[in-house]
Amino acid sequence: MSEPEGPQGERGAARAGRPALAPAVLSEKRTERASWEEIEAARDDPKQANILYHDWEAGSYDEKWSISYDERCVTYARERFELVAGTEGRPYGRALEIGSGTGFFLLNLMQAGVAKTGVVTDISPGMVEVALRNAAGLGLDVEGRVADAETIPYPDASVDLVVGHAVLHHLPDVEQAMREVLRVLKPGGRFVFAGEPTRYGDVIARRLSRLTWWAATRATRLPGLGSWRRPRQELDESSRAAALEWVVDLHTFAPAALRRVAIAAGAVDVEVRTEELTAAWFGWPVRTFEAAVPPGKLGWNWATFAYRGWSRLSALDRRLTRVVPAGLFYNALVTGVRPPD
Numbered sequence: 001m002s003e004p005e006g007p008q009g010e011r012g013a014a015r016a017g018r019p020a021l022a023p024a025v026l027s028e029k030r031t032e033r034a035s036w037e038e039i040e041a042a043r044d045d046p047k048q049a050n051i052l053y054h055d056w057e058a059g060s061y062d063e064k065w066s067i068s069y070d071e072r073c074v075t076y077a078r079e080r081f082e083l084v085a086g087t088e089g090r091p092y093g094r095a096l097e098i099g100s101g102t103g104f105f106l107l108n109l110m111q112a113g114v115a116k117t118g119v120v121t122d123i124s125p126g127m128v129e130v131a132l133r134n135a136a137g138l139g140l141d142v143e144g145r146v147a148d149a150e151t152i153p154y155p156d157a158s159v160d161l162v163v164g165h166a167v168l169h170h171l172p173d174v175e176q177a178m179r180e181v182l183r184v185l186k187p188g189g190r191f192v193f194a195g196e197p198t199r200y201g202d203v204i205a206r207r208l209s210r211l212t213w214w215a216a217t218r219a220t221r222l223p224g225l226g227s228w229r230r231p232r233q234e235l236d237e238s239s240r241a242a243a244l245e246w247v248v249d250l251h252t253f254a255p256a257a258l259r260r261v262a263i264a265a266g267a268v269d270v271e272v273r274t275e276e277l278t279a280a281w282f283g284w285p286v287r288t289f290e291a292a293v294p295p296g297k298l299g300w301n302w303a304t305f306a307y308r309g310w311s312r313l314s315a316l317d318r319r320l321t322r323v324v325p326a327g328l329f330y331n332a333l334v335t336g337v338r339p340p341d
């Protein structure tokens with residue numbers, strides 16, 4: 001969540017590098033932390049940076065992002081899905097997720113009854129391993145495979161639904177990934193992507209996060225606040241993670257541009273929605289503050305405050321959608337259908 005200080009141009013430079021990924025890289029799981037040298041080497045290779053960053057994060061990802069597989073996140077995932085795709089056509093038979101991470105979106109959608117069986121895929125072997133472990137723990141019928149979303153290793157017309165959450169903005173070639181999504185979908189099958197940062201929403205969220213990180217890391221250096229300070233080594237690891245974040249976050253989306261990409265890839269019935277305005281202004285500083293202090297320091301009362309605050313502001317934001325331009329909200333969602341034969 002923290003950002004290294006640096007010119008905005010670094011993100012543009014990261015977008016330029018799109019080397020193909022060697023198969024050997026796809027099959028190996030990384031467990032140790034990335035060094036500054038490896039981060040430097042991955043600077044022009046966003047796919048390699050994604051593997052480094054997300055393998056590194058896999059073991060602690062659910063905790064870091066407060067991901068759970070209970071009512072709270074089942075409802076969150078189902079509501080995101082319904083916001084853009086409604087309830088028609090459910091339950092879907094076989095659903096595939098790209099960039100599944102630990103399985104947050106698909107596993108919770110399956111628990112909500114959206115799909116019967118699932119396939120989790122991710123470019124990070126560490127993430128696929130955790131997603132499969134989570135699925136087994138929940139007793140869900142799920143298989144998994146390490147896969148680049150731009151070359152999905154499943155046959156044409158083999159799934160009924162494709163989903164993704166917070167993944168499109170990491171892909172060098174979003175239109176190519178959309179084409180792959182449409183290829184693996186059966187005719188008439190649907191895709192749903194949620195949690196993508198909008199162009200203006202992201203600018204505000206990053207500024208708020210940077211300010212919070214700056215204030216929190218300086219405040220905890222004050223005398224008497226030593227127990228709120230994270231050890232130097234952990235802060236250094238956070239800085240290295242932030243440097244990688246700078247490389248892996250490739251895009252933000254204007255709602256109209258996201259629609260155009262889906263249509264250019266061949267989708268029909270495309271719908272784009274946005275959500276979270278004040279909830280994002282609250283949520284990003286909260287998350288950044290949590291990352292700046294020692295894990296577990298904030299406790300249950302803080303977690304309740306954070307969740308209730310976010311929920312109330314989300315309700316306010318739903319009313320604001322009638323008067324505030326869509327592009328100012330933080331999250332974009334897109335759905336579409338593979339044309340029937």
Ligand SMILES: C[S@@+](CC[C@H](N)C(=O)[O-])C[C@H]1O[C@@H](n2cnc3c(N)ncnc32)[C@H](O)[C@@H]1O
Pocket residue numbers: 047050051054098099100101102103104105121122123124127147148149150164165166167170171172195
């Ligand atoms: C921000 S995380 C989101 C994870 C999960 N969907 C969630 O919402 O918790 C993005 C995920 O996309 C994966 N990813 C990045 N580039 C990818 C690619 N080219 N193909 C497939 N997955 C990719 C990352 O490894 C990571 O697990």
